[in-house]
Amino acid sequence: xxxxxxxxxxxxxxxxxxxxxxxxxxxxxxxxxxxxxxxxxxxxxxxxxxxxxxxxxxxxxxxxxxxxxxxxxxxxxxxxxxxxxxxxxxxxxxxxxxxxxxxxxxxxxxxxxxxxxxxxxxxxxxxxxxxxxxxxxxxxxxxxxxxxxxxxxxxxxxxxxxxxxxxxxxxxxxxxxxxxxxxxxxxxxxxxxxxxxxxxxxxxxxxxxxxxxxxxxxxxxxxxxxxxxxxxxxxxxxxxxxxxxxxxxxxxxxxxxxxxxxxxxxxxxxxxxxxxxxxxxxxxxxxxxxxxxxxxxxxxxxxxxxxxxxxxxxxxxxxxxxxxxxxxxxxxxxxxxxxxxxxxxxxxxxxxxxxxxxxxxxxxxxxxxxxxxxxxxxxxxxxxxxxxxxxxxxx
Amino acid sequence: xxxxxxxxxxxxxxxxxxxxxxxxxxxxxxxxxxxxxxxxxxxxxxxxxxxxxxxxxxxxxxxxxxxxxxxxxxxxxxxxxxxxxxxxxxxxxxxxxxxxxxxxxxxxxxxxxxxxxxxxxxxxxxxxxxxxxxxxxxxxxxxxxxxxxxxxxxxxxxxxxxxxxxxxxxxxxxxxxxxxxxxxxxxxxxxxxxxxxxxxxxxxxxxxxxxxxxxxxxxxxxxxxxxxxxxxxxxxxxxxxxxxxxxxxxxxxxxxxxxxxxxxxxxxxxxxxxxxxxxxxxxxxxxxxxxxxxx
Numbered sequence: 282x283x284x285x286x287x288x289x290x291x292x293x294x295x296x297x298x299x300x301x302x303x304x305x306x307x308x309x310x311x312x313x314x315x316x317x318x319x320x321x322x323x324x325x326x327x328x329x330x331x332x333x334x335x336x337x338x339x340x341x342x343x344x345x346x347x348x349x350x351x352x353x354x355x356x357x358x359x360x361x362x363x364x365x366x367x368x369x370x371x372x373x374x375x376x377x378x379x380x381x382x383x384x385x386x387x388x389x390x391x392x393x394x395x396x397x398x399x400x401x402x403x404x405x406x407x408x409x410x411x412x413x414x415x416x417x418x419x420x421x422x423x424x425x426x427x428x429x430x431x432x433x434x435x436x437x438x439x440x441x442x443x444x445x446x447x448x449x450x451x452x453x454x455x456x457x458x459x460x461x462x463x464x465x466x467x468x469x470x471x472x473x474x475x476x477x478x479x480x481x482x483x484x485x486x487x488x489x490x491x492x493x494x495x496x497x498x499x500x501x502x503x504x505x506x507x508x509x510x511x512x513x514x515x516x517x518x519x520x521x522x523x524x525x526x527x528x529x530x531x532x533x534x535x536x537x538x539x540x541x542x543x544x545x546x547x548x549x550x551x552x553x554x555x556x557x558x559x560x561x562x563x564x565x566x567x568x569x570x571x572x573x574x575x576x577x578x579x580x581x582x583x584x585x586x587x588x589x590x591x592x593x594x595x596x597x598x599x600x601x602x603x604x605x606x607x608x609x610x611x612x613x614x615x616x617x618x619x620x621x622x623x624x625x626x627x628x629x630x631x632x633x634x635x636x637x638x639x640x641x642x643x644x645x646x647x648x649x650x651x652x653x654x655x656x657x658x659x660x661x662x663x664x665x666x667x668x669x670x671x672x673x674x675x676x
Numbered sequence: 677x678x679x680x681x682x683x684x685x686x687x688x689x690x691x692x693x694x695x696x697x698x699x700x701x702x703x704x705x706x707x708x709x710x711x712x713x714x715x716x717x718x719x720x721x722x723x724x725x726x727x728x729x730x731x732x733x734x735x736x737x738x739x740x741x742x743x744x745x746x747x748x749x750x751x752x753x754x755x756x757x758x759x760x761x762x763x764x765x766x767x768x769x770x771x772x773x774x775x776x777x778x779x780x781x782x783x784x785x786x787x788x789x790x791x792x793x794x795x796x797x798x799x800x801x802x803x804x805x806x807x808x809x810x811x812x813x814x815x816x817x818x819x820x821x822x823x824x825x826x827x828x829x830x831x832x833x834x835x836x837x838x839x840x841x842x843x844x845x846x847x848x849x850x851x852x853x854x855x856x857x858x859x860x861x862x863x864x865x866x867x868x869x870x871x872x873x874x875x876x877x878x879x880x881x882x883x884x885x886x887x888x889x890x891x892x893x894x895x896x897x898x899x900x901x902x903x904x905x906x907x908x909x910x911x912x913x914x915x916x917x918x919x920x921x922x923x924x925x926x927x928x929x930x931x932x933x934x935x936x937x938x939x940x941x942x943x944x945x946x947x948x949x950x951x952x953x954x955x956x957x958x959x960x961x962x963x964x965x966x967x968x969x970x971x
């Protein structure tokens with residue numbers, strides 16, 4: 282029932298505007314990108330505007346090498362370079378759960394998010410560690426008086442989602458915990474850079490996971506770093522999804538949390554088109570404008586005016602900030618159209634995808650040339666994923 | 677080797693305070709008597725012990741251990757829907773040259789559900805709901821002790837004549853999920869009512885009460901429709917396995933009149949192929965069944 286902003290590097294006043302304008306109803310703060318000394322003020326600001334507050338402790342960064350952990354070392358539960366041996370022993374795990382949740386409690390969030398580690402297979406030792414941390418967190422949370430509900434965090438490498446049988450066992454385990462009230466799920470994407478493409482089988486299984494937890498078992502599911510796919514998760518039973526601003530924060534890519542060689546170019550400006558279900562380059566929007574088809578791809582959200590009131594997209598004052606806020610407006614608008622009935626939601630999404638495919642075809646026939654990441658291949662993948670999901674969920 | 681013929685005289689020799697004994701049920705390896713013991717009516721069960729049984733090693737005999745477990749569970753449970761232990765404790769004896777074990781339990785005057793279904797056909801919807809709620813109480817009681825029954829089926833459920841309530845019998849297969857099973861490596865229970873995970877030895881350790889929910893779902897399906905969702909007289913064992921693990925049966929309402937969509941949904945969900953597709957809390961199932969009462 283909600284769309285949240287995923288806090289990241291370069292916050293500026295974007296979060297403020299998103300909350301004040303009502304396009305997002307909450308913020309998931311990330312420890313890595315905020316100084317400990319500033320965090321309380323940030324939280325307070327959102328609270329004063331009746332926004333929901335979650336704090337992602339990003340504990341998982343401690344097991345990444347070499348970690349790009351920025352402000353994380355300031356946080357009491359964080360230690361760089363944890364290895365498997367740091368997760369041996371119930372007492373130690375209980376200690377991680379305690380220090381992490383105790384810290385979160387000082388912020389007074391609406392939900393507590395448990396510490397976790399990233400895993401790439403449900404059969405891996407890292408998955409077992411994640412489950413043990415979750416179990417330890419449930420245990421500690423049960424003794425916290427007046428604590429907000431706990432969402433168990435899992436950061437799942439998307440390749441793990443290729444195995445249905447392993448996912449089934451994971452879900453059997455998770456749903457066997459009586460005290461479980463919800464989950465905070467993040468899919469660690471394989472592609473190293475921003476794209477809407479998603480292996481259909483993996484996406485179908487991700488949908489199934491959300492469906493089982495949210496719809497079948499009635500748990501509260503929040504999806505972090507979801508971008509467009511958050512709409513799909515919401516459609517099948519998740520309660521909330523979040524996405525960040527820059528392209529590296531809209532989805533979860535492990536490379537964002539590990540040290541990279543300096544350099545690279547700033548991302549090209551993009552426009553998020555609801556009808557195309559994609560973020561296309563501003564130069565592509567210009568081509569569409571020149572073909573007289575601008576209206577067909579506009580998202581019909583307030584920030585469209587920056588484009589429509591200018592002579593052309595190229596002549597507009599479209600910039601990174603506008604692009605980011607516009608992206609949120611678009612996703613938020615689409616999210617509001619998601620209803621309670623899973624079957625109806627899926628049908629609506631299928632129709633939307635089909636319409637987007639037709640629109641892409643019409644634009645390409647008129648000579649619009651899209652770059653690789655703006656092309657419509659993801660639509661076919663999404664469509665296949667929805668079909669597979671229908672089959673596995675018997676819908 | 678069949679169980680020896682046990683007579684009232686045998687029983688009175690073994691237990692002189694028994695006033696009368698009438699056989700009320702007999703299977704291949706066990707026989708049950710209705711007895712009056714110290715003026716109280718009880719059910720006295722005898723089971724054949726294997727030829728290898730040695731009184732000196734009774735504490736490691738599978739049949740004895742199973743009976744010990746069953747009597748312990750009956751003693752520990754406090755649900756009106758689980759049969760209670762009687763006043764004659766577990767013992768072994770030699771009758772007609774063969775080793776047998778015996779113990780007593782509360783005498784349930786009434787009929788087994790499988791007999792009721794055979795004689796009268798499907799139960800009315802309200803009765804199906806009541807059966808479901810009362811068996812949930814039994815499953816919940818077992819689960820509160822960390823145990824699952826593993827053999828919930830119409831033949832193990834009695835309808836008490838006096839009050840029309842249902843009572844779950846035969847906790848002998850109940851599995852302590854926190855402890856070691858004495859039947860490691862063997863599938864136990866009645867296959868037609870198995871949950872999919874009961875076929876999988878590797879998942880046995882992680883089974884929980886949701887396995888019993890599946891078996892109860894099969895039982896309710898049968899009670900509501902008069903038909904088993906997976907089994908018919910022509911079903912082979914491999915076919916039965918495939919049907920239980922893969923096949924989604926038709927909704928009960930397609931087989932019998934007077935069954936609402938809500939009943940369909942509940943029973944089919946109970947028979948979800950994976951535990952995560954079933955009810956994760958018994959209270960949720962009880963509430964769902966309770967909502968049907970208002971219909």
